[in-house]
Amino acid sequence: MRPLLNLYAILILFPVTALSQTTISGRITDAKNQPVAGANVTIKDSYDGASADANGSYKFSTSDEGDVIVVASMVGFTSAEKRLHLSGGEVVVNFNLKEASNELNTVTITAGAFEASDEKKMVILSPLDIVTTASAVGDIYGALQTLPGAQPTQEQEGLFVRGGDASEAKTLIDGMLVANPYFSSVPDVPQRGRFSPFLFKGTNFSTGGYSAQYGQAMSSVLVLESEDLPPRSMGNIALMTVGGGGGYTKRWENTSLGANATYINLAPYFAVMKQNRDWDSPPQSFSGSLVFRQKTSETGMLKAFMNYQYSDLSLNYPNIDDVTNNSKMHFGLNNYNIFSMLSYKEVLDKKWTLNLAGSYSKDLSRVRPSPQSLVFSNQLWQARGSVAHSLGELSVIRAGAEVQYNPFSNLYNNYRIDSTELYSAVFLEGDAYITRKLVARAGLRVENSYLLRASNIAPRLSVAYKLGKYDQLNFAYGDFYQTPDRNYLIQTNLDHFEKATHYILNYQYVDEKRTFRIEGYYKLYHNLVRIKKPVSNPYQPVFAEDSKGKGYARGVDVFWRDKKTLKYTDYWISYSYIDAKRMYLYYYPEELQPTFTSNHIVNVVWKRWFPKLRSSFGFTYAYASGRPYYKVDESNILSDRAHDYHNLSITANYLTTIYKYFTVVSLTVGNVAGFDNVYTYNYSSDGLRRNAIGPTSKRTIFLGVFINIGRDDDTE
Amino acid sequence: MKKFLVLLLFITTSGFAQENKKFEKAMEKNLTLLNDAKTGEDYTNVANAFERIAKAETKEWLPSYYEAFALILSANDVSDGTKKDAVLDKAMEVAKAAEAISPDNSEIVTLQSWITSMKISVDPMNRGQKLGMEASVLTSRAIELDPENPRPYLLQGTGLFYTPEQFGGGKDKAQKVLEKAVEKFNSFKPKNKLMPDWGKERAMSLLEECKK
Numbered sequence: 001m002r003p004l005l006n007l008y009a010i011l012i013l014f015p016v017t018a019l020s021q022t023t024i025s026g027r028i029t030d031a032k033n034q035p036v037a038g039a040n041v042t043i044k045d046s047y048d049g050a051s052a053d054a055n056g057s058y059k060f061s062t063s064d065e066g067d068v069i070v071v072a073s074m075v076g077f078t079s080a081e082k083r084l085h086l087s088g089g090e091v092v093v094n095f096n097l098k099e100a101s102n103e104l105n106t107v108t109i110t111a112g113a114f115e116a117s118d119e120k121k122m123v124i125l126s127p128l129d130i131v132t133t134a135s136a137v138g139d140i141y142g143a144l145q146t147l148p149g150a151q152p153t154q155e156q157e158g159l160f161v162r163g164g165d166a167s168e169a170k171t172l173i174d175g176m177l178v179a180n181p182y183f184s185s186v187p188d189v190p191q192r193g194r195f196s197p198f199l200f201k202g203t204n205f206s207t208g209g210y211s212a213q214y215g216q217a218m219s220s221v222l223v224l225e226s227e228d229l230p231p232r233s234m235g236n237i238a239l240m241t242v243g244g245g246g247g248y249t250k251r252w253e254n255t256s257l258g259a260n261a262t263y264i265n266l267a268p269y270f271a272v273m274k275q276n277r278d279w280d281s282p283p284q285s286f287s288g289s290l291v292f293r294q295k296t297s298e299t300g301m302l303k304a305f306m307n308y309q310y311s312d313l314s315l316n317y318p319n320i321d322d323v324t325n326n327s328k329m330h331f332g333l334n335n336y337n338i339f340s341m342l343s344y345k346e347v348l349d350k351k352w353t354l355n356l357a358g359s360y361s362k363d364l365s366r367v368r369p370s371p372q373s374l375v376f377s378n379q380l381w382q383a384r385g386s387v388a389h390s391l392g393e394l395s396v397i398r399a400g401a402e403v404q405y406n407p408f409s410n411l412y413n414n415y416r417i418d419s420t421e422l423y424s425a426v427f428l429e430g431d432a433y434i435t436r437k438l439v440a441r442a443g444l445r446v447e448n449s450y451l452l453r454a455s456n457i458a459p460r461l462s463v464a465y466k467l468g469k470y471d472q473l474n475f476a477y478g479d480f481y482q483t484p485d486r487n488y489l490i491q492t493n494l495d496h497f498e499k500a501t502h503y504i505l506n507y508q509y510v511d512e513k514r515t516f517r518i519e520g521y522y523k524l525y526h527n528l529v530r531i532k533k534p535v536s537n538p539y540q541p542v543f544a545e546d547s548k549g550k551g552y553a554r555g556v557d558v559f560w561r562d563k564k565t566l567k568y569t570d571y572w573i574s575y576s577y578i579d580a581k582r583m584y585l586y587y588y589p590e591e592l593q594p595t596f597t598s599n600h601i602v603n604v605v606w607k608r609w610f611p612k613l614r615s616s617f618g619f620t621y622a623y624a625s626g627r628p629y630y631k632v633d634e635s636n637i638l639s640d641r642a643h644d645y646h647n648l649s650i651t652a653n654y655l656t657t658i659y660k661y662f663t664v665v666s667l668t669v670g671n672v673a674g675f676d677n678v679y680t681y682n683y684s685s686d687g688l689r690r691n692a693i694g695p696t697s698k699r700t701i702f703l704g705v706f707i708n709i710g711r712d713d714d715t716e
Numbered sequence: 717m718k719k720f721l722v723l724l725l726f727i728t729t730s731g732f733a734q735e736n737k738k739f740e741k742a743m744e745k746n747l748t749l750l751n752d753a754k755t756g757e758d759y760t761n762v763a764n765a766f767e768r769i770a771k772a773e774t775k776e777w778l779p780s781y782y783e784a785f786a787l788i789l790s791a792n793d794v795s796d797g798t799k800k801d802a803v804l805d806k807a808m809e810v811a812k813a814a815e816a817i818s819p820d821n822s823e824i825v826t827l828q829s830w831i832t833s834m835k836i837s838v839d840p841m842n843r844g845q846k847l848g849m850e851a852s853v854l855t856s857r858a859i860e861l862d863p864e865n866p867r868p869y870l871l872q873g874t875g876l877f878y879t880p881e882q883f884g885g886g887k888d889k890a891q892k893v894l895e896k897a898v899e900k901f902n903s904f905k906p907k908n909k910l911m912p913d914w915g916k917e918r919a920m921s922l923l924e925e926c927k928k
Contacts (some may be wrong), residue, residue, distance in 0.1 A: 037757070038757065038760040038761070040764035040768065041769040042764075042765055042767075042771065044771070045771070046768075046772055047738075047765075047768050047769050047772055048768070049764070049765075049768045050763075050764075051760060051761040051764040054757075058766040073767075073801075075802050075803055075806050076799070100804070102798065103798065104798060128841065128842055148901045230849040231846065231853050232849060232852075232853045234849075305873050310920050441758070512797055512798070609841075614880070657884060660884060662884065690736070
């Protein structure tokens with residue numbers, strides 16, 4: 001019994017008996033030898049430790065003995081460990097902590113890119129900015145047109161970026177190409193984008209030099225990232241002068257399902273506001289969408305999205321070829337559009353990110369420029385898979401592949417063309433952080449087109465160097481290929497991708513409240529398609545001649561945004577200078593400035609919040625120097641310029657509650673100052689008469705009431 | 717042999733009792749420091765002390781709970797948005813670690829809601845709508861998990877107090893909720909002296925403000 005009792009005594013006393021005390025002290029500093037006040041120093045697996053004071057010094061005693069690990073940690077720093085042998089007395093242990101990577105000390109690749117996100121703080125535009133920009137009226141593309149590099153082409157839709165036409169800019173949602181991102185084109189009547197900005201949590205608009213992940217765009221990519229799970233179930237109702245809609249999203253633990261519908265009809269609005277177009281049947285559209293989200297694990301997300309849209313309209317155009325000017329040309333359009341996609345994202349093992357996505361879309365347009373009847377049908381099946389693997393703290397390597405299967409048919413009265421394009425691509429890209437201040441992104445993209453019977457290899461390179469806490473320099477270079485318009489790929493011998501080479505040099509200063517950015521670029525075009533002289537009927541198929549078109553664009557984009565100087569005020573100013581010429585299609589027999597480029601563009605966007613009035617007011621002013629217009633005069637086709645463009649739009653938003661629901665009342669007036677704008681001219685085929693093309697109405701007015709219906713059971 | 721087994725059991729349980737006492741003692745000491753803390757530095761230091769306990773006691777949720785709590789209070793002193801975000805992100809990380817040890821815990825969910833609403837203050841224009849909703853969802857969940865816990869009502873009342881009437885807030889609404897909070901505080905008895913027991917004074921003083 002006795003020996004056992006002794007054993008008991010030893011065992012029971014062991015954990016609490018202080019055999020000897022060791023005092024550990026030292027200083028915690030950062031890379032610049034500055035004290036790290038508040039750092040936590042501790043012996044691993046014990047309670048013993050201390051915090052560093054304002055001088056970075058700490059001191060504590062411990063009764064631990066033998067081999068221990070001392071750990072120093074601090075928010076924003078990488079923890080450090082040191083092994084020690086304790087045997088009483090005093091020990092000095094100093095730590096030099098390395099700052100963890102953050103937005104201030106780590107360079108990011110920014111050449112060409114305008115990123116908007118609500119997750120990062122220092123972004124140039126946030127999603128909210130898109131909806132509060134006066135001239136945008138809730139249209140994503142309208143807001144992007146206030147950024148430098150994008151052209152405000154008012155008589156047609158699309159992003160015209162740095163001397164490129166609309167076909168050179170592509171829109172992607174969660175990696176899937178949107179084949180028809182705008183409502184179907186109508187001559188001289190610009191169309192809006194199909195998707196609401198509220199569907200997306202991130203917007204990345206690149207005006208050049210983008211990653212090897214993206215192809216088939218010679219000028220620009222707009223990468224939209226859709227929202228994740230909504231925080232709770234909620235509904236919304238929109239009442240607008242042009243229509244109305246509503247939706248409801250139900251949230252379960254890891255799942256959400258939402259449905260939205262919108263009906264737009266401009267007839268009542270057109271009845272009140274005088275229009276400069278002779279509408280026969282004003283535009284109407286119906287949109288319906290379903291959004292499904294499933295959180296499959298802590299890091300996994302499955303998303304499904306389906307959008308259906310129907311729209312129709314008809315109007316009359318003056319027949320410029322009729323000398324008596326008494327006849328009209330009728331134009332009608334019915335469009336059906338489906339966009340659907342499924343995507344899955346998962347992080348495996350913290351180091352691997354897997355992205356898989358598939359999509360089906362169909363666009364069917366019946367166009368009736370009477371007495372003709374045309375039907376365009378375009379289907380797109382696509383699949384994409386990519387993996388990213390992180391190496392070390394910041395470096396990443398990405399690889400992926402995508403396939404697009406695109407059957408299409410065009411019916412020109414009784415003449416029908418059917419064909420199918422099959423496009424495939426693979427890419428490999430790495431972000432190598434040489435230091436936190438210097439990063440190089442090198443990538444390679446290989447593409448193949450079935451109809452073109454050709455392949456290409458596109459190298460991309462981007463290097464960014466951080467100069468100070470808030471500013472950095474960025475250089476980018478790359479080859480960007482694009483398959484010529486599929487309609488030129490039938491009955492031709494084309495065998496070259498159209499190609500643009502970008503060189504970009506960018507300086508950027510971004511702090512929490514201010515952004516300054518200046519970017520110079522030089523862009524070279526090769527192998528642009530030239531077409532045979534079209535017959536006088538513009539609705540006949542056109543045939544490609546060769547791939548000998550070429551051109552260039554060079555210029556400077558400047559952007560300044562300031563949320564600091566004026567209280568409750570946020571404004572930005574952008575300026576673009578561009579010199580662009582190109583020889584392509586039929587209308588540009590030699591290198592000429594395209595009709596869609598203005599040499600000088602200025603945008604001023606101003607917003608102020610008035611807390612007492614619970615309102616925000618804003619205006620946008622846009623200026624663009626006159627663009628060339630196409631004149632049927634063999635000697636100087638594109639030598640004349642239309643007048644300069646001015647537009648001042650204002651917007652007011654009033655926040656209130658209706659019943660108990662949060663409500664926004666929004667009013668926007670476009671061209672409030674009533675500038676008389678002429679964008680371009682349409683000439684008769686003999687070149688003797690012309691029509692000025694201006695806005696569809698002198699001023700525009702939009703009034704909307706948006707009600708959010710949340711589950712308001714918090715207070716009751 | 718039988719005796720030996722009994723003894724072994726005795727030894728090990730005594731060992732646990734010793735360990736437990738050490739844990740309780742350390743917690744009590746730091747809870748006193750937490751109560752006495754005034755400056756951001758005080759709160760950082762006490763957060764560090766709780767972190768040390770949390771790292772050693774991986775099965776206890778309270779050290780992480782109080783670490784997150786002290787971090788939230790330390791963030792009040794931080795004016796730089798990036799730093800404030802970093803402290804609050806750490807608080808959330810710690811609160812999630814506590815939740816992993818003790819899931820469906822109303823007190824922890826309450827902290828998460830508080831952290832979320834603190835994050836709004838860094839960039840109210842862009843974060844307000846989304847995080848505000850997330851915070852209110854978390855408060856509702858905390859109430860659901862334990863309707864007798866007064867603290868989620870305090871958060872809810874505070875939120876309403878600082879939200880203008882036009883946006884569904886206001887003193888009148890806040891008063892109703894805060895009265896409920898005070899009522900719950902009056903009948904609330906922590907299970908032991910280490911359990912969360914804060915907020916009563918704040919609730920009462922805010923309620924006074926509402927009545928003015």
